[in-house]
Amino acid sequence: MLGTPYSVKRKMNSKASLLDQATDKFNRWQSLALSLLACATTTLIATPLLDYLDLANIVMLFLLTVFLVAVSLGRQAAILASVLSVVLFDIFFVPPRFSLAVNDIQYLVTFAVMLATGLITAHLAAGLRQQARESHYRAKRTQALYQVAHQLAGALTVAQVVEITHRFITNELKAQSAILLPDENEQQLVAAIQSVDLTVDLTFARAAFENGKRVYNKELGNMGYAPLYLPLRASMRIRGVLAVQSTQQAQETTDDLTSLLEALSSLGAVALERLHYVEVAQLTEVKMLTERLRSSILSALSHDLRTPLTAMVGLADSLALIKPPLNPVALEIAQVLQEQASRLSNMVNNLLDMARLNAGKVVLRHEWQPLEEVVGASIKLLGTTLDRHKIKVDLPRDLPLLNFDAVLIERVLCNLLENASKYAPPNTDITLTARVQAQEVRISISDQGKGFPAENRENLFNMFVRGESETEHSGTGLGLAICKAIVESHHGRIVADNQRSGGACVYFTLPLGSPPTIEQEAI
Amino acid sequence: MNTIVANVLIIEDEKQIRRFVRAAVEEENCQVTEAQTVAQGLIEAGQSKPDLIILDLGLPDGDGLSLIRDLRSWSDVPVLILSARTQENEKIAALDAGADDYLSKPFNVGELRARVRAMLRRRARTGELASPIVEFGDVSVDLSRRRVTRQAQPVHLTPLEYQLLSALLSQPGKVLTQRSLLHDIWGPTYIDSSHYLRVYVGHLRQKLEDDPAQPKHFLTETGVGYRFQL
Numbered sequence: 226m227l228g229t230p231y232s233v234k235r236k237m238n239s240k241a242s243l244l245d246q247a248t249d250k251f252n253r254w255q256s257l258a259l260s261l262l263a264c265a266t267t268t269l270i271a272t273p274l275l276d277y278l279d280l281a282n283i284v285m286l287f288l289l290t291v292f293l294v295a296v297s298l299g300r301q302a303a304i305l306a307s308v309l310s311v312v313l314f315d316i317f318f319v320p321p322r323f324s325l326a327v328n329d330i331q332y333l334v335t336f337a338v339m340l341a342t343g344l345i346t347a348h349l350a351a352g353l354r355q356q357a358r359e360s361h362y363r364a365k366r367t368q369a370l371y372q373v374a375h376q377l378a379g380a381l382t383v384a385q386v387v388e389i390t391h392r393f394i395t396n397e398l399k400a401q402s403a404i405l406l407p408d409e410n411e412q413q414l415v416a417a418i419q420s421v422d423l424t425v426d427l428t429f430a431r432a433a434f435e436n437g438k439r440v441y442n443k444e445l446g447n448m449g450y451a452p453l454y455l456p457l458r459a460s461m462r463i464r465g466v467l468a469v470q471s472t473q474q475a476q477e478t479t480d481d482l483t484s485l486l487e488a489l490s491s492l493g494a495v496a497l498e499r500l501h502y503v504e505v506a507q508l509t510e511v512k513m514l515t516e517r518l519r520s521s522i523l524s525a526l527s528h529d530l531r532t533p534l535t536a537m538v539g540l541a542d543s544l545a546l547i548k549p550p551l552n553p554v555a556l557e558i559a560q561v562l563q564e565q566a567s568r569l570s571n572m573v574n575n576l577l578d579m580a581r582l583n584a585g586k587v588v589l590r591h592e593w594q595p596l597e598e599v600v601g602a603s604i605k606l607l608g609t610t611l612d613r614h615k616i617k618v619d620l621p622r623d624l625p626l627l628n629f630d631a632v633l634i635e636r637v638l639c640n641l642l643e644n645a646s647k648y649a650p651p652n653t654d655i656t657l658t659a660r661v662q663a664q665e666v667r668i669s670i671s672d673q674g675k676g677f678p679a680e681n682r683e684n685l686f687n688m689f690v691r692g693e694s695e696t697e698h699s700g701t702g703l704g705l706a707i708c709k710a711i712v713e714s715h716h717g718r719i720v721a722d723n724q725r726s727g728g729a730c731v732y733f734t735l736p737l738g739s740p741p742t743i744e745q746e747a748i
Numbered sequence: 749m750n751t752i753v754a755n756v757l758i759i760e761d762e763k764q765i766r767r768f769v770r771a772a773v774e775e776e777n778c779q780v781t782e783a784q785t786v787a788q789g790l791i792e793a794g795q796s797k798p799d800l801i802i803l804d805l806g807l808p809d810g811d812g813l814s815l816i817r818d819l820r821s822w823s824d825v826p827v828l829i830l831s832a833r834t835q836e837n838e839k840i841a842a843l844d845a846g847a848d849d850y851l852s853k854p855f856n857v858g859e860l861r862a863r864v865r866a867m868l869r870r871r872a873r874t875g876e877l878a879s880p881i882v883e884f885g886d887v888s889v890d891l892s893r894r895r896v897t898r899q900a901q902p903v904h905l906t907p908l909e910y911q912l913l914s915a916l917l918s919q920p921g922k923v924l925t926q927r928s929l930l931h932d933i934w935g936p937t938y939i940d941s942s943h944y945l946r947v948y949v950g951h952l953r954q955k956l957e958d959d960p961a962q963p964k965h966f967l968t969e970t971g972v973g974y975r976f977q978l
Contacts, residue, residue, distance in 0.1 A: 531832060536767075542768065546771050563856065592946075593942075679768050
């Protein structure tokens with residue numbers, strides 16, 4: 226039973242601390258003194274009236290005083306007033322006057338009733354007063370939270386959110402606080418704001434952050450650390466931790482304060498989450514703009530480079546059309562010019578393709594199709610480049626349809642066939658085969674040349690790497706890098722190997738998948 | 749002097765490209781008119797009544813597509829497009845709008861002359877009464893009797909295969925887009941089912957080509973469509 230009034234008192238104190246201090250006009254001693262004064266005044270006023278009033282009515286005056294004291298000065302003052310009233314009434318009004326003695330025993334009943342009434346009045350009035358204070362306090366708290374919510378909704382930066390929350394705790398709750406936010410790598414919690422003389426225990430903060438539960442440790446408070454850690458929990462995830470230490474004498478944190486802080490921390494968390502998504506949206510927009518810029522630069526560049534190259538190739542060609550014909554040396558030079566310009570154009574194409582592939586600009590146009598078709602198109606496209614070799618194509622008749630971007634796979638096949646024709650001796654075979662293996666199709670192109678050098682073979686697929694650094698063959702070292710980028714974008718792999726017989730063999734794989742069915746035609 | 753066989757209109761904004769295209773076309777005994785913009789090109793097309801238009805798709809005052817559509821409302825003159833290599837969509841759009849063939853930049857004079865010759869030949873033929881019999885390689889197709897023979901042996905084609913064959917044969921040398929072939933043979937609901945077309949072209953190659961993997965007549969224009977070549 227002893228514990229109850231104690232905790233009630235604590236509660237009142239902590240609530241009082243949350244309120245504007247001005248609502249308690251007087252401290253404890255002042256209100257007791259005032260209570261005393263009120264009783265004395267009542268006695269002074271009632272004494273001249275003794276001739277005109279019955280004692281019963283004098284009692285009424287005292288009860289009124291007790292009631293007024295209870296309403297205005299609180300429970301303790303009211304209890305004091307009750308007791309004092311009985312004593313003063315006895316001394317100054319009940320005969321024999323000016324002594325505690327009582328002639329008529331029935332006055333004892335009056336005293337008892339008077340005391341009981343006074344005490345009950347004190348209790349009720351004080352309860353009323355407390356309720357009034359509580360509802361006042363709630364209204365004020367709601368209003369304060371509303372204001373914070375309003376401010377947080379308007380916050381544009383994380384710093385503002387942190388500042389508003391911290392200021393609220395400092396000004397309204399008279400407490401010290403710190404707000405900890407995860408760093409960019411989510412590795413550590415870093416204090417975004419911290420009251421000057423508050424120290425934070427990072428282990429406890431971390432626990433609150435990771436478990437999403439509030440952590441309270443009184444010992445920590447006694448050691449000078451913030452005792453209470455609240456996770457800033459938003460709908461998607463936990464955005465940080467709020468650490469609080471109350472400066473009031475009441476070292477322990479009460480339920481009401483905690484629930485207020487929890488409301489506050491969830492407001493802060495929502496604001497932080499909102500800002501996070503604003504940032505994400507902004508980043509996406511910036512990225513989109515960058516991409517758009519990059520692709521417009523690429524297309525402008527490719528147009529600007531291609532136009533003069535087209536003119537060079539064509540004009541060099543058209544030298545042969547001049548009438549009367551140029552002499553053979555000039556014609557030969559014109560031919561060389563044309564070849565060089567074409568080569569330059571191929572290199573530019575390779576560079577631009579690589580840039581486009583690297584930038585992730587290439588949108589695959591996947592379609593189910595027979596491999597045979599793209600093989601035929603590649604051989605046709607290379608045309609005279611393959612004249613010095615015999616091309617053998619070996620595709621199984623029952624090869625299923627494959628899902629790929631025809632233009633890009635044509636590019637891979639062209640690059641690989643062209644490489645083979647470049648490095649294999651003339652009049653040898655270049656073989657293109659396809660085989661189904663497990664869940665993929667392996668397409669290999671092999672020649673009868675020297676094969677790849679033993680060392681450095683994985684590097685062949687890197688940009689600007691060439692099998693032989695000094696050769697008579699032209700190239701930028703981009704061909705295989707482009708092949709690799711394309712094959713990998715199709716979820717395949719590409720490998721450079723040598724055959725046992727000696728020649729080079731490059732193979733790449735394409736996943737099989739499940740091709741769409743073709744309705745049988747009614748014949 | 750050789751006699752002029754045709755009028756050719758070149759619509760191209762780059763002076764140096766125009767210059768060698770003109771030289772190449774004149775070598776084919778053609779008379780050349782030049783235009784540098786879409787607007788000018790349309791006026792010239794109306795005035796000089798060309799037999800062939802060579803059109804750069806990247807003109808400064810508007811896109812060549814609108815020119816083709818405009819032109820097609822009153823003329824069926826063949827149109828050869830000059831376009832960048834990577835712009836498959838642009839080529840498809842132009843072909844669907846009514847262009848006949850394309851060349852990717854950079855191209856050499858030999859290629860250009862071959863295309864010009866082929867297109868002018870086709871134009872000359874359209875006037876004649878077309879023979880119902882088309883022959884290529886060792887294959888003979890009698891369009892009037894719907895009969896296909898290879899090395900004098902009858903070849904059996906399914907109805908769809910035959911439809912596809914006659915669609916390709918009807919415009920030799922012209923690039924037919926996947927979309928238009930799918931639409932004409934399978935119907936509008938099949939426009940996105942390109943695998944049908946590819947599989948059936950594969951059937952035709954199996955039945956009518958010497959080496960289906962290296963076809964000589966049913967050619968693939970990768971990413972664009974097909975071309976039948978005699």
